[in-house]
Each structure stands twice: as C-alpha cells, then as structure tokens.
Amino acid sequence: MAHPALRNPESPLSGQVPAAVKAGLKKGWAGLIWLVKILVPISFATALMVHYQLLHHLDFFLQPMMSIIHLPASAAIVLVIGVFTGIYGTVAALSVMHFSMAHMILIAVFTLISHNLIQESMVQAQSGLRFSIAVAFRLAMSFIVTMICGWIMGVEPGSTGPVGLPVLHGAKDPLSVMLMAWATGTGRLCLKIFCIIMTLMVVMELARVFRIIEAVTRMAAPVLRLLGLDRSCALLWMTAAVFGLAYGAAVIVEETKNNTHDPETLTRLHLSIGINHAMIEDPSLFLPLGLPAFWLWVPRLVAAMAAAWLHMGFSSARRFYAARPGHKKFCDH
Numbered sequence: 172m173a174h175p176a177l178r179n180p181e182s183p184l185s186g187q188v189p190a191a192v193k194a195g196l197k198k199g200w201a202g203l204i205w206l207v208k209i210l211v212p213i214s215f216a217t218a219l220m221v222h223y224q225l226l227h228h229l230d231f232f233l234q235p236m237m238s239i240i241h242l243p244a245s246a247a248i249v250l251v252i253g254v255f256t257g258i259y260g261t262v263a264a265l266s267v268m269h270f271s272m273a274h275m276i277l278i279a280v281f282t283l284i285s286h287n288l289i290q291e292s293m294v295q296a297q298s299g300l301r302f303s304i305a306v307a308f309r310l311a312m313s314f315i316v317t318m319i320c321g322w323i324m325g326v327e328p329g330s331t332g333p334v335g336l337p338v339l340h341g342a343k344d345p346l347s348v349m350l351m352a353w354a355t356g357t358g359r360l361c362l363k364i365f366c367i368i369m370t371l372m373v374v375m376e377l378a379r380v381f382r383i384i385e386a387v388t389r390m391a392a393p394v395l396r397l398l399g400l401d402r403s404c405a406l407l408w409m410t411a412a413v414f415g416l417a418y419g420a421a422v423i424v425e426e427t428k429n430n431t432h433d434p435e436t437l438t439r440l441h442l443s444i445g446i447n448h449a450m451i452e453d454p455s456l457f458l459p460l461g462l463p464a465f466w467l468w469v470p471r472l473v474a475a476m477a478a479a480w481l482h483m484g485f486s487s488a489r490r491f492y493a494a495r496p497g498h499k500k501f502c503d504h
Contacts, residue, residue, distance in 0.1 A: 187380045191379065195372040198376070199368045200369075209257070209259045213252060213264060215357075217252070218267040222349050233247040241274075241318065241322070243270075246277075248264065250278065250281055254282070254288050255289065256286075256287065258453045259456065261278065261286065262364070262456050276466045279462055279466065279467060280316060284309055284474070285309045285313040286453075287417060291417055292309070294416045295441050295445060298424045298427040298441070312445075316471065364456060367456070368452070387409065398479055399480040403436065404437070406422075406426055408444060413449075416444065416445075435486050439479050439482045439483060442475075442482055447475035450472075
C-alpha cells in the first residue's frame with residue numbers, strides 16, 4: 172500500500188519524492204564525473220606500468236613487507252594508490268591488474284580501512300583526534316586485519332597465488348591491443364559503478380525525505396552499545412557510517428564544535444569510524460569486481476568493535492590504577 176502522503180497529490184511529501192529522485196540521479200551523475208577524473212588516469216597509468224612490467228623491478232624491495240600481509244610485492248602499488256587516492260583509485264588499479272580472488276579480497280580489506288588517508292585524517296584532526304594518531308592507527312589496523320584475514324583464508328605469506336605477478340594480457344601484444352582492452356574494461360567498470368552509485372544516491376535521498384535516517388539514529392542506541400560506543404555519539408557515528416569521513420566532514424566537524432563530548436568517548440568514536448565508515452558506498456564499489464560481500468563488510472566491522480572495546484578496557488584500567496591509594500600517594504609526593 173502506498174504511503175498516505177503519496178496518495179494525496181496536494182501533500183508536500185508527494186512533491187518531495189520526485190525531487191528526491193531527481194536529486195539522487197543528479198548526484199549519481201556528478202559522482203560518475205568525479206569518479207572518472209580519478210579512475211581513468213590511475214587506471215591508464217597502472218595499465219602502462221603493468222604492460223611494460225615496471226613493477227617487476229620492485230619485487231626484491233617490497234616482498235618482505237608485503238609477505239607479512241599475505242600479498243605479493245606487486246600488490247604494493249595498489250595499496251599505495253588506495254592510501255593516497257581512495258577506494259576509486261584501488262578499484263581502478265584492480266581493474267587492470269590480474270590478481271587471484273584471495274589477493275583481491277586482502278587488498279580490499281586493507282584499503283577499506285586505509286584509504287584517502289590524508290584528507291580523512293585531517294577531518295578527524297579537526298573533530299577530536301590528532302592527525303598523527305589517526306594515520307598511524309588506521310595503517311596499523313590495516314596491516315593487522317589484513318594479516319589475520321589472510322591467515323583465516325589460508326593464504327600463504329608471500330605467495331603469488333595462481334595468477335602470480337599481475338600482468339595484463341596485452342603485455343605480450345602490441346600497445347594498441349592493450350589500450351583497446353584497457354578502454355573496454357574501464358568502460359564496463361565505470362558503467363557498473365555508475366549503476367550502483369545512482370541506486371544508492373536515490374535511496375539515500377528518499378531516506379532523507381521520509382526521515383528514515385533520523386529514525387534509525389534514534390534506534391541506534393543498542394547498536395552503539397554493541398560497538399562499544401556512547402549513545403551521545405549517535406549522530407556522528409551515523410553520519411560517518413552512511414556518508415563517510417570525507418562526505419560527512421561538515422556535519423562531523425560542526426557537531427563536535429557545537430556539542431561538548433567527553434574526550435575519551437570522542438577518541439573511542441574516532442578509532443571506530445576511522446576503521447569502519449562509509450559502510451554502504453565503499454564496500455559496494457568492489458562488488459563489480461566479484462568480491463564476496465562477507466569480506467567487504469564483516470572484517471572491518473569486527474575490527475572497529477574490537478578497537479572501541481579495547482580502548483574502553485584500557486581507559487577503565489587506567490582510571491582504576493590512578494584511583495589506587497598507593498598511586499595517589501606517589502602522585503601527591
């Protein structure tokens with residue numbers, strides 16, 4: 172049955188729904204344009220490096236570090252691209268570099284935690300967490316979570332997998348053949364991502380019209396408790412979870428400036444959302460590559476929960492130690 176407001180043509184909501192759909196489609200189109208500006212140059216540059224096998228010369232330097240997280244040395248360039256450019260850059264690189272499915276999953280896990288690191292850490296620095304801590308913590312968690320996921324999946328450290336060194340099929344063909352394959356693959360990937368973004372943007376705009384986001388925020392208290400967070404951070408967590416740190420920057424910074432949050436509570440929130448944010452859009456961008464949804468959503472959610480609860484445990488232990496009579500006497504002395 173249709174919503175009562177939609178059956179009434181004179182209802183303000185009936186006019187807002189088409190406007191929301193139009194706004195969502197407009198944002199989806201704008202998102203594609205923004206995506207292409209990042210995806211195409213990075214994808215093209217990566218395709219050239221793979222075609223001329225430039226990455227092969229870095230194997231001896233990168234292999235020891237990459238073996239810790241169960242990845243071949245050739246995956247390092249994809250991780251670096253993701254850290255500095257974001258998920259779009261990672262997807263662009265993966266679209267032209269042939270890894271095994273297991274290695275693609277591990278790359279996705281790493282970059283879902285550490286991506287667009289400079290910009291997003293600056294947002295956190297302006298809203299309660301030091302820039303250096305934000306960067307170091309996310310990088311450390313990326314290595315830890317990826318290493319654990321590789322161990323769970325049974326990927327041997329340093330193994331190259333069934334595919335080995337990523338090579339483009341055009342590497343043994345003329346450059347023109349490689350360029351044609353790159354253009355075709357990139358075009359298909361852009362189309363898939365565009366369809367996903369368009370759908371998400373329309374749904375989010377409709378959720379705003381029907382005040383679904385506000386309702387979910389009010390009901391988020393049990394979820395926040397499970398995540399080890401305080402209910403006073405509901406709006407901040409919801410903003411980061413839905414829109415991410417970059418898109419939700421204005422709301423996050425403004426909320427922390429206009430409301431007094433306990434420093435420990437705010438730090439715990441930032442550690443959590445630093446690991447796990449943009450829970451809808453970011454993982455969805457890897458779906459066109461055929462990656463399983465479980466590995467795109469579950470590992471960093473569990474890691475965010477663990478980080479928050481560990482921080483809470485350390486904070487409680489520190490307060491308990493500070494309250495000990497012997498410690499007080501020593502401090503007074």
